[in-house]
Amino acid sequence: MSDSAIDLSVFNNLKEMVGEDFIGELIDTFLDEAPQLIASMQKALPKNDVETFRRSAHSLKSNSASFGAHALSDQAKALEMLGRAGQLSQVGDKLETLSAEYKKVEEVLKRLRHDFE
Amino acid sequence: MTSNKMHGPGRLLVVEDNKVNRILLLRGLEQQGHVVTAVENGKQALKLLHSQPFDIVLLDIEMPEMNGFQVLETCLQDTHLREIPIIMTSAMDELDSVVKCIEMGAEDYLTKPLNTVLLRARVNASLEKKRLRDQQRKLFDTVATSEVAEELISKGFSLGGKHVDASVMFTDIRSFTSIAESQDPSETMELLNTYFTLMFEPIKDHGGIVNQIVGDEIMAIFGAPIPRVDHREQAVFAAIEMLELLKGFNQEQALRNRVQIQIGVGIASGRVIAGYTGTQQRAIFTCIGDTVNVASRIQDHTKIIGQPLLISENTQQSLPTALHTELLDSIVFKGKSQPVSVYSVKTEPAD
Structure with missing residues (x-):
């Protein structure tokens, strides 16, 4: 398990922005939305x-x-660009790579989420 | 919870289809002390904007159904909604769209992911602008009809002048200096403020604008900046109502054993140069020219002959017959070569 999936300085800024009381809500929303996307x-x-x-x-x-x-x-952005260019044939295994990356992110976020129970 | 002492809470509307971003903005702005409403599409946003007051809209560009451009365009075309600053929120790689929005008239933009410091700075700057606009609007509403205020706000200020046909009214309190010296300064200010509040109403109601107040003197203009053909009679009707209101005011003053006041009103009509004078930072709408001087002199003359309301010949000429006027003298005013015919107006309603 690697924390590099999440840049903690960005995460901490986000926590500060929405407040400790609401970071849990935001993580839950992300973890709920991302698999759907x-x-x-x-x-x-x-x-x-x-x-x-x-x-x-x-x-x-x-x-x-x-x-x-x-x-x-970055991976999502690359896929967005392919979509914008109408070149879905170029997606190849990029979506699977993205899914795997998401699993890492999910793991880190769930752990971070635990700190705000 | 961070307080927002500098500005006080703003009423913010967040329009964002992406749920994570929506919650992030909602909580982030609440954290900065604002009252926030968040909706997920443009249609909901416009519905709310038409039914509740907001100080700022934070608007996502990329949204299904009605996108940020369309919401922005609709707001900018609406006389009321266009006073609300709109901050576009967009991804870093959508800067082309942001530029287009700023060109269209959006106030500012923020890129996602958001930065707390920038979020605070941009929102507070827009809030400051909105508060200034609100003050300006309130000021306009105080001294002008909403029609005039709309005109001024929509066309903006250009300092250039033009010739227009208008009526100018000067109103002065008789012997105000001695009244002021005979009583407590705070009483005098209270008296003046009550008096102005009372006098502004009929001026506004008849489409005039209070152009300036110097001491106890009021200068009002009818027929500019928005032209209207009946400005002569509107000015005279306003004056008659002012005198009526003053009568009621004096009765109340007498009951409270307070000082009563008498006024003189002078009206002249004709060509004036109308425009904004001052600088781009501080300008007032005003009229200058001979008509203005004549109105002021006629007002002075009310004191001399003890009449409450005098008008110039030009004003008298297009009045409805129901208004009874009487030719007094032709007066040669100081600094003028030609005599001016002055009429008195019967101010008591006919029984």
């Missing part, structure tokens, strides 16, 4: 639903950046 991209891919794919990638990029999940955010 990934699932929506997985579904959109075979249908070549470029717009849904792009929009979900865009949201995931934005959310992971807020938590300091830089790698996840």
Whole structure:
């Protein structure tokens, strides 16, 4: 398990911004939303639903950046770009790589979440 | 909880389809002491904006259905909503869209992920602007009809002047200096403020604007900055109502054993140069020219002949017949070569 999935300085800023009372709520929302966004991209891919794919990638990029999940955010951004360019054929295994990265992020966030129970 | 002493809480509306960002902004801005409402799309935002007052809108650009551009455009086209500063929130890689929004008229922008310090600074700067706008609006509403206020706010200030046909009214309290010297200063200020409050109403009601107050003297303009053909009779009706209101005021003063006041009103109509005078930072709308001088001189003349309301020939000419006027003298005012015909107006309503 590596903390590098989450940049703690970004995370701590976020915690300060929303307040300790609400960081738990925000983590829960992220952990609830992210799998849905990934699932929506997985579904959109075979249908070549470029717009849904792009929009979900865009949201995931934005959310992971807020938590300091830089790698996840960068991967989501790359997928958003492919969606924007209408080149879903280029996605290849990028979505699986992203899912694996998300698992790491999820693990770290769950641990961090525990501190705010 | 961080307090917001400098500015006091703002009423903020967050429009954001992404749930994480929405909660983040909601909690983050609450943490900074504001009262925050968050909605997930443009339609909900516009519905709320039409039903509740807000000081700032934080608007996401990328949203399904009605995106940030469309919400921004709708707000900017609405006379009331366009006074609310809109801060665009966007991803760092959407800067092209941000530039477009700023060009359209958005107040400012914030990039996501958000930074606490920037969030505070931008929101407080916009809040400051909104409060100034609110003060300006309140000031306009005090001295002008909402029509005039709309005109001033929508067209903005240009300092250039133009010739317009208007009526100018001067109103002065007789022997105010001796009244002021005979009583406590705070009583005098209270008297003046009650008097102004009373006099402004009929001026506003008849489409005039109070242009300036010097001591106890009020200068009001009818027919500018928004032209209206009936400015002569509107000015005269306003004066008659002012005298009526003053009568009631004096009755109350007498009951409370307080000083009573008498006023003189002079009105002249014709061509004036209207415009904003001052600097870009501090300007007032005013009229200058011969008509203004004549109105002021006629007002002086009310004292000399003991009449409450005198008007110029030009004002008298288009009055409805129901208003009874009487030609007094042709007076040669100081500094003028041509005599001016002056009319008195019967101020008592006919029984």
